[in-house]
Amino acid sequence: MPSSPDVQDHAAIITGAAGGIGSATARMPASRGVSIVCVDLDPDAAANIVNSITEAGGHAVALAGDVTDPGLSTAAVDLAQRAFGRIDILVNNAGMGSPTLSSLSRLHATARQTGPRFPEQPISGTIIDQR
Structure with missing residues (x-):
């Protein structure tokens, strides 16, 4: 090992x-x-x-x-x-955590919508890439 x-x-x-x-x-x-x-x-x-x-x-x-x-x-x-x-x-x-998958889906959708408008915010890219 x-x-x-x-x-x-x-x-x-x-x-x-x-x-x-x-x-x-x-x-x-x-x-x-x-x-x-x-x-x-x-x-x-x-x-x-x-x-x-x-x-x-x-x-x-x-x-x-x-x-x-x-x-x-x-x-x-x-x-x-x-x-x-x-x-x-x-x-x-x-x-940010959430106990439900639907909340994660909403977060992903929000990141997809706001990501292009805020390219200086690296968190949206991280969320989008992790789906």
């Missing part, structure tokens, strides 16, 4: 880092030595996941913001460079 790649001393930016999948996605590489920029819409939740990572011996910083804000990606890159001096991994996990 192949071994895991050595990620010690790498740095990652993870959006949606405070939610269920996002927090697991942040904790796992942090436990292997990856420094994490935890980006989340909820500033308290972002701080909580950072505290969890640092209490376990990892390195992490929080950044609160909305991924639909074009300035957030620049802020995340700047923070990663200042805090860790590098960026090796990007995880675009932020999104």
Whole structure:
């Protein structure tokens, strides 16, 4: 069985880092030595996941913001460079959940309608490509 790649001393930016999948996605590489920029819409939740990572011996910083804000990606890159001096991994996990397939269908339809009008918003392309 192949071994895991050595990620010690790498740095990652993870959006949606405070939610269920996002927090697991942040904790796992942090436990292997990856420094994490935890980006989340909820500033308290972002701080909580950072505290969890640092209490376990990892390195992490929080950044609160909305991924639909074009300035957030620049802020995340700047923070990663200042805090860790590098960026090796990007995880675009932020999104919105829904318990029903019909809601997902409506979201997809909305993205198809608004995507061409807002090409600077990368989330619509992500939703369209994932159908």
